[in-house]
Amino acid sequence: MTKLSNLFSWSFSAHADFLACPRRRYWSKYALWNGWQSQASALERTAYRLSKMDNLFSLQGQAVERALLWALRAAQAGRTVDVEQAYAAAAQPFLNQCWSESRQKLWQANPRRHCCLHEHYYAHLHAQPATALIPRIIANTKQCLGHFLDQVLPRLRAIRSAQEIPIAQPGNGPPESFQLDGVKIYAIPDYAYWQDEQMHIHEWKSGQPLAAHSQQITLYGLWAQRQHHLPAHQIQLHLEYLLPGRTFSAVVTEAELLSIQQLVQESVAGMAEYLEGGDLRRNIPLSQEHWELTADQQLCRSCNFYELCQAELES
Template sequence: MFEIKTYPEFSWSLSRHKTLMHCARQYAHQYYSSHNGWLRNAPEWNKQAYRLKNLTNLEMYFGSVVHDIIEQVIEDYLNTGILPEETGLTENVRMLLNKGFIDSTRHYKNWIERPKKTTMFHELYYGQTKKLPKEKVEKITHRLNVAMKHFLSSKTMQELAYNEQIEFLEAEKFRILEVGKLKVFVVLDLLYKDLERNKWVIVDWKTGKQSEEDPYQLALYVLYLLQSYSIPDLNNIVIRNEYLLEGNSVEHQLDQVTLEKVQELIGTSVEWMTGYLEEPSENKPLSIENFPKTSDQRACRYCNFYELCFS
């Protein structure tokens, strides 16, 4: 049964850690100011923080749309054995992108009332006009033209289509990894087992460029897998990034030392986060003034909570 709590439950994720590294004030708004902002009787400050938390940008929205379509395609394929045509998938992405634009330009009132159910682009909310930046439109148009092609020809889809010794396990759900008594949230795009090779394959679809942070996320996936399934050897786990922009896949093999380093990172990060709490047992934060703003004000322009800091 859903329970309204004064303060949110504390948990850890890599995105939460990255937010605090970037700006403590943004961290406060993302995880504390916005809490309960969906309630009708919430203070306006919390409601506005919750709305701003749900802003998205063009790149993030594109990635979300592509992930949703891929999840549906794989689910349908496992049930029917039929893969759709590239042109139809690309058109579906285009239609959803257009819907996001229409929401952002014509349904402002809907977003105010139901920010989680209505799309609002950061570029349009904070922009001077109801037009998306030309350079961003060109970038997303290029990604639109190649993403579905590279998805259908990816190593993962070739394995699912032509390897009969595949056991599908999980896709696109929040998972909870327990590190001590701490809840750590992870989201696996796809998990299946190659019975012929006795390999557990974790797949992460990427709609952007390769990042130095990718291995950290992958290590969390491995920790989840080791905790949830009986896997005797790390060598039986294959972690694969499918880069839909470039059309290539990169596989990783993690060792025990890397996993221990990631767990150390979690511990250090949690200590840092706890330093911003007045009552750690309740996850009650310090007052907002105790969360310093980033010194890089150029980055503030791209923050969802810009107007809370610079009215």
């Protein structure tokens, strides 16, 4: 079997992790490497397993995406669907399966295949039991689907499969990416299509608006420019906030694309300072102690890697 190399890459989630806590980035990119192999060290195996952990609000977003895509396909096929149908067909089975896998601890045998919920694994770090959150997750999921069906689907039901742009997703080969200064930049839009000589890119959000979301979707605009060789005026971005039922749409500008490119370059340069010799090509991390813990230790209680930092936090 070909040995996998831990190549340097960048994504918006990696950038967010690095800003929030350099140590989290160390665990999620470097300490876990080879943790899936039988000969891995205990630390590598633990870091790899914890990196696969999920939480209920993340599952909510995944459930919403599954259900809205099911509803979109139904509408494109000429069928009328409602919230309860979409929830029962695509969201509920997914949520039930993840909950069951986590409660049964199936992740102990295969953390990549089976869900492990933060609310179960770190129950002592949560103010209330996981079961108390279930009604909220169900209500949020249905509210998101209701807003999608009422406000977003009417804009999309006429889109045909020939107009849709295939997006390479994680788990099905190499995820969608582009190159910038020789660095692989991961950018994975939720949904994209051609209409009236423009590329439309949609990002589904099942929580509340955050300032970083505009940077994230602008990165998708840079992906469209680089990967599909489009000028800015042919790229239209849509942030779909499904929980409050709000949409922000705009044609991206060259200035915005330049700004996000500079953000990526500055972030890459910052990450390089934590590598031996600043060498992105070799991508050998400095030792663990060089990767600082966050100054805001409230973040630690929601981090997947709390177990690995616990002794240091309590010392």
